[in-house]
Amino acid sequence: MMLLLLLLVPFIGGLVCWHLQRLDPGQARSVALGTMIVVLALALALWLTGDYSQTLLPLAGDPPGHWVQQFSVPWIPRLGIRFSLGLDGLSLLLVTLTALLGVLSVGCSWREIHTNAGFFYMNLLWNVVGVMGVFLATDLFLFFLFWEVMLVPMFFLIALWGHDIPGGRPRLYAAIKFFIFTQSAGLVMLVAILALVFVHYAASGELTFSYADLLATPMSARTAFWLMLGFGLAFAVKLPLVPFHSWLPDAHSQAPTAGSVILAGILLKTAAFGLLRYLLPLFPAASAAFAPYAMALGVLGIIYGAVCAFGQNDTKRLVAYTSISHMGFIVLGVFAGTQIALQGVMMQILAHGISAAGLFILCGELQERLETRDLRKMGGLWARFTNLPQFGLFFILASLGLPGLGNFLGEFLILLGTFKAHPRLAMIGTVGLVLSAVYSLILMQRTFYGKPGTEAPIPDLDRREFAILTTLAAVMIWLGLYPRPFFAVSRAPMQALQSQYAPAATEPGEPATVREIP
Amino acid sequence: MFNLLFVVFLAPFLGFVVLSIGRNRFSESTAAAIGIGSLGIAALTTLALGIAFIAHPPAGGAFTQPLWQWLDVGGFAPRFALRLDGLSLSMLGVVTGVGFLIHIFAAWYMHEDDSFARFFAYMNLFVASMLFLVLGDNLLFLFFGWEGVGLCSYLLIGFWYKDPANGTAARKAFIVTRVGDALMAVGLFWLFREVGTLDIQQAVIQAQQHLAPGGTAITAITLLLLGGAVGKSAQLPLQTWLPDAMAGPTPVSALIHAATMVTAGVYLIARTHGLFELAPFSLEAVGVIGAVTLLLASCAALVQSDIKRILAYSTMSQIGYMFLALGSAAWGASIFHLMTHAFFKALLFMTAGSVILACHHEQDIFKMGGLRRRLPLEYACFLVGGLALSAFPLLTAGYYSKDEILWEAYAGGHLGLFLAGLLGAFLTPLYTFRLIFTVFHGEEKLQAHPRPGVTNWLPLVVLMVFSTFLGGLIHLPLAGVLPAATEHTVPTSQFEIGILSSSIALSGLAVACALFLGHRRFITWLAGSAPGRLLAAWWVQDWGFDWLYDKLLVQPFAWFARINFRDGIDLAILTIPTGLRALHGALSRTETGRIRWYAAGMAAGALVVVGMVFI
Secondary structure, X not given: OHHHHHHXXXXXXXXXXXXXHHHOHHHHHHHHHHHHHHHHHHHHHHHHHOOOOOOOOOOOOOOOOOXXXXXXXXXXXXXXXXEEEEEOHHHHHHHHHHHHHHHHHHHHHOOXXXXXXXXXXXXXXXXXXXXXXXXXXXXXHHHHHHHHHOHHHHHHHXXXXXXXXXXXXXXXXXXXXXXXXXXXXXXXXXXXXXXXXXXHHHHHOOOOOEHHHHOOOOOOHXXXXXXXXXXXXXXXXXXXXXXXXXXXXXXXXXOOHHHHHHHHHHHHHHHHHHHHHHHHHHOHHHHHHHXXXXXXXXXXXXXXXXXXXXXXXXXXXXXXXXXXXXXHHHHHHHHHOOHHHHHXXXXXXXXXXXXXXXXXXXXXXXXXXXXXXXXXHOOOOHHHOOOHHHHHXXXXXXXXXXXXXXXHHHHHHHHHHHHHHOHHHHHHHHHHXXXXXXXXXXXXXXXXXXXXXXXXXXXXXXHHHHHHHXXXXXXXXXXXXXXXXXXXXXXXXXXXXXXXXXXXXXXXXXXXXXXXXX | OHHHHHHHHHHHHHHHHHHHHHHHHOOHHHHHHHHHHHHHHHHHHHHHHHHHHHHOOOHHHEEEEEXXXXXXXXXXXXXXXXXXXXXXXXXXXXXXXXXXXXXXXXXXXXXXXXXXXXXXXXXXXXXXXXXXXXXXXXXXXXXXXHHXXXXXXXXXXXXXXXXXXXXXXXXXXXXXXXXXXXXHXXXXXXXXXXXXXXXXXXXXHHHHHHOOOOOHXXXXXXXXXXXXXXXXXXXXXXXXXXXXXXXXXXXXXXXXXXXXXXXXXXXXXXXXXXXXXXXXXXXXHHHHHHHHHHHHHHHHHHXXXXXXXXXXXXXXXXXXXXXXXXXXXXXXHXXXXXXXXXXXXXXXXXXXXXXXXXXXXXXXXXXXXXXXXXXXXXXXXXXXXXXXXXOOOOOEHHHHHHHHHHHHHHHOOOHHHHHHHHHHHHHHHHHHHHHHHHHHOOOOOOOOOOOOOHHHHHXXXXXXXXXXXXXXXXXXXXXXXXXXXOOXXXXXXXXXXXXXXXXXXXXXXXXHHHHHOOOOHHHHHHHHOHHHHXXXXXXXXXXXXXXXXHHHHHHHHHHHHHXXXXXXXXXXXXXXXXXXXXXXXXXXXXXXXXXXXXXXXXXXXXXXXXXXXXO
């Protein structure tokens, strides 16, 4: 029932906001904030009420487990489709991240959005509904439905409240590009889902979209491979994995701040979640066979994203490319599939969600004050603010992977876990540590350091902005210094995942540890 | 008593927190009091710990204070735990003691700076990170401090951020050392794969049991760790950042780029000596890198004109000595030299800072001259520090440590390293006294205005005392942590080697006097000759490493980022809509409204279809 509330509350909140559009648009933001706080409270209540040592996916050889919480009612019985939701540690972490960033994204739109505020907050809240649905759905049809539902509100957020950069591409262009990229890849996934259901039907005579039932569908390696690619493509575009990434910089640079926060902080994570929840468990052997290529693309993304980031002149485009680089680590870790790497992926998901949100919020705040995002027009801002540059430094350092903050742990664990089986890829991935310093520090230099054009002070953070950034910074430090509560929650799902995937991933003839004796 | 260990790093860290929250609200004296006071607490605690440690050594020679479990993931369970043994105690003493004095000096140096509190916040954070590095009992924890000191180095080099050149120097320092850090990280991954832990003591034990001595794995691991060490310690081939790092305020150069952070590489290798002993090739590489850096940096120091750059190259070459010692398995001698070097190099840097301020931020030694009359204290400090740096026999601290290194290199049979060390011993007084004679002797070229104050002279005098033989008398409690030098059976005694190295140092001093005192006819002629000019131009650029890296790495990277500004992959994908639009354009052009074209089209289509059916 709690799970249903996670969807219903923002859904109804969105409806209310929409109606306030006609009655009293000024109230919409308060309603949206209240709604998201309730959602966050629900998510935190879930932390206290469940025993997260359980998950549906069993350890290899064990009988199936069960969700920590679930909700299921028949929906379209003739096709075996149910409205079923389930929660385990993996989805709990993502649900919490979504709720937290949802609150903050309402907070950071407080002053930015004036036109059609009611409709804006409806889109924001319904976007959250879509994302929550993706994290909670345990029926593949329902999953796909939510996967598509996420797109539409985001399309409107970019198209209606986005920014047009002078001399750049119009915001409608960015919105349509975002939509076509993700939609077309989503359709491929739909085909793959249907094919999987039919394969299962052919084998067992039972028509079902249930995740639990489809888990152990017997199929030929060839079929599995193509179905895996169908799912994989959708996730690769959403993640985004190079070379399917080019919608992201456009979408980010044109999106309003809240849109960027949701996009980088949560939407991208649905793809990472998809890899962990669907791709690896449904097709362990096929994923393992494809792993070297996926990991190579991940490493390529780490480096390509970092190099592109270095060359950008637009703060938000720069941060968008850094996201591509950070997401490359996630692909690397997922397909490495060791326990350490998978937990690293979990940490990277959370930490990047927080750090990217922080950076995008800062970009938005700078834009509000300077009316530009062009790095060529910035520089020397350090002395013109009191607090803003300190936060800038903090989140830039987080993105750079400074120990003590979450991103470091994520990347370190991913590389540590990957090195065991794929030392070469891990070594190339480590180049990302150097390149992240290159783009992070150039961002620092071009915004805050250097000679100021004028010494005139700029209005500093107000209390609302200060609170938002402090919250993010505190979570970041928590992730970096005392991450055990988070790892404890994701342990069971990750162990199960590893036990399903690892046998397939360990290639014959390659022992886990190689000791060379001359 | 030992339970107070955490205070040592907590005090400076809290100082950082308070200063960074309070920032501009604090007056200069409050900020200085917090910054210096917190370090004073750390130094006093260290002193108390040291006394307790020597009076009642803990069982097993080490005390471990676990703080909390960091993470526990898939068999990887590093914790935050502080480890106090002879080695970390020695480092603690250097970091807190010298750091405390430099903080006092910094309060004088940074007087009336706009961001006084920010400066002390960064300095305190640096000391806390450095203590983290030194006290960490596992390599991940050590890496934490390792990156932390790198960050503080970046922040402090670029402290005066309004000048873009400082920003460039700061970025260079961070990125070049980060290359080393990345190598070190790979080393940690590999080590973990082989031994399943990053706990230093455990890892060494496991490695001794499971890894074949001299095998590929252990050699690769130690070489990668060495990569981290050369980055941090500015050794070949990652040394290029250190001279540029002199862009930071001078107390920063004294603390970070002379006394503490740059010696972290030496500490790392000494700390993991158990691994290096298993890999003779890597150990040899350590020594060779040290020896080569020592000579290259000495030559570069001979031709610089910026007072701080000379000292920077000198630091590089002295760390080269420490690496040379490590490579000869003279672990204790290396740490001993680390300590004495911290004394006299911090002294030299702070004195240079006083001189620079007195000369209105002039750093070119050829624009100074004859300063000994107006700056007598600075002159005395430079003499004592310079003599210690040159290892003047018996009277200076530097002599005792350098003599130990040379002796052990010789006695251990490392003849090449020994000879390089001797050559370095000749070059050191040459560049040191070139600096001293140029700055303090000869005609007065500018009016120096000293700004005296207790916070200026007190730290100088204390370090001056420690730079004399009194510093050489300190006995570090390293037995039990680092293996003692083995008994050697060589025909020559340590005394004879001492005579040899002293006479070489003295002859270097004599040559320096002949060349740089008085009219300098010979050196002027030498510098003016064609080969002299060529060599000087080459050495001034640090043997062209910067040029090479710029051409090989920096420029291609920047070039690719520039041409790929529009993202080539995006452009490639955009050909799809462009192609579709072109197709659309072509097709819509056939829509002409002329019946005969349509009729002709239909007829042609029908023909094709009929043809396909029949053929």
